Amino acid sequence: MTTNATRASLVAATVAAFMLAASFAPAQVVRSKNGNDLRPNGKHQGIDDPKAPPAQDIADDNAGPSNQASRSRGSGNGINYHGGPVMLGTVNVYFIWYGNWSGNTATSLLPTLISDLSGSKYEHINTSYYNGSNQHVAGLMNLSGQQNDNYTYGTALSDQNIYQVVASHCPSLGGCDTNGIYFVLTSSDVNETSGFCTQYCGWHDHSLDGYTSSGPDIKFAFVGNPARCLSACAAQSTSPNGNPGADGMASIIAHESEEAISDPLLNAWYDSRGEENADKCAWTFGTLSTAANGSYYNFTGASKTEWLIQRNWVNASGGYCSMSY
């Protein structure tokens, strides 16, 4: 919450009003049948999974699993650890540009986003997440490769098609790197039929979550072009880099990367509603600055490019949404 002058509040209110129309209905607040945390499905919705593991409190002790049910849930920071891995060290990011991106500035803009995020105070928020051996996320990313895909599966893609795109490209793109996140970035004429623009703007998952039964467990994400549905998947229709679709993708890429790193197999960090770290701060932006064209931004990295990206959840001091840590 900004304590700044009236103008800042006005700006926040203006964006909030747009946001209200833009955002989807919040996830239902429900408890799982067994009292454990709902399990995330990577699409910002908790699943009531009777097999979902109980939250662990590794910050306080290393007691065995038999002791977990009676202990306090999670870290007291509003998000709980469930025993799975996080992505350590420098995380490799791969972009697969699906469809027709010819002449779209997204292809030069979004690679810059990854280098701007890496090592920033914003990305440092993710270092508040750790695994069962108390190894923390590094807050570092590197764009390690990019390829194009010329509509191999047409313009209406299923979740399985997204995985198939990843599987067909990853052998020659980092060698199906298990410390990588493979992003499928679709052009605005492409739909993702399980709910792009109506249920979600992006999602992340991993290959052994039902996409395939063998091979390396590849982390991947779908990010559609919000130009297809600006009112649903972009925070503003005039944007700092003059490309509302690409600027909207920047916030979604930030969101999915934060979750893929802190909860790559959907069994590490999420709250009782099944919300992962970025879900808890979705469509909130903190203090805004005004770009030359009158649009808003809230983050600049090494390149000085202006970005409007959502805040992320800090897993410390009780937990809070922030742009830095």
Ligand SMILES: [Zn+2]
């Ligand atoms: Zn999410």
